[in-house]
Amino acid sequence: MQKLNFSIVINASKEKVWDTMLEDKTYRIWTEVFSKGSHFIGDWSKGSKILFLGPNENGEMGGMVSRIKENKLYEFISIEHLGVVENGKEDTSSDAVKPWAGSLENYTFKDKNGATEILVEMDSNEEYAEMFTGMWPKALQKLKEISEL
Numbered sequence: 576m577q578k579l580n581f582s583i584v585i586n587a588s589k590e591k592v593w594d595t596m597l598e599d600k601t602y603r604i605w606t607e608v609f610s611k612g613s614h615f616i617g618d619w620s621k622g623s624k625i626l627f628l629g630p631n632e633n634g635e636m637g638g639m640v641s642r643i644k645e646n647k648l649y650e651f652i653s654i655e656h657l658g659v660v661e662n663g664k665e666d667t668s669s670d671a672v673k674p675w676a677g678s679l680e681n682y683t684f685k686d687k688n689g690a691t692e693i694l695v696e697m698d699s700n701e702e703y704a705e706m707f708t709g710m711w712p713k714a715l716q717k718l719k720e721i722s723e724l
Contacts, residue, residue, distance in 0.1 A: 608714040
């Protein structure tokens with residue numbers, strides 16, 4: 576696993592950026608960069624199970640099984656990825672998920688003179704690093720656009 580880091584400064588308060596990033600309606604907008612139809616089922620409270628889902632090329636729902644490892648309101652959120660959802664079934668124990676189960680995706684929100692800097696740090700295996708390196712800056716730019724409205 577390698578650590579990938581991304582950041583952006585958004586001209587909005589931490590509270591506005593946090594809400595825009597995590598509320599269902601706006602989450603669906605900025606995460607379309609990763610997959611059209613991206614959404615989550617669950618909530619962002621510490622310890623909660625959360626599913627990150629989207630349709631595959633056949634229209635079947637798939638995605639990630641995760642839990643919220645930490646949530647410090649308007650400051651920090653940590654997501655621990657535990658497995659995948661394929662064909663409506665959760666897999667957290669197969670040989671396919673074991674190498675990356677427990678990987679983290681962390682968001683830090685920092686005040687920058689009334690603006691907000693978001694720092695994203697995530698664990699990625701080599702296979703997906705290039706994809707995330709191409710997608711995350713676009714997703715953060717979309718988040719910036721909708722947060723600054």
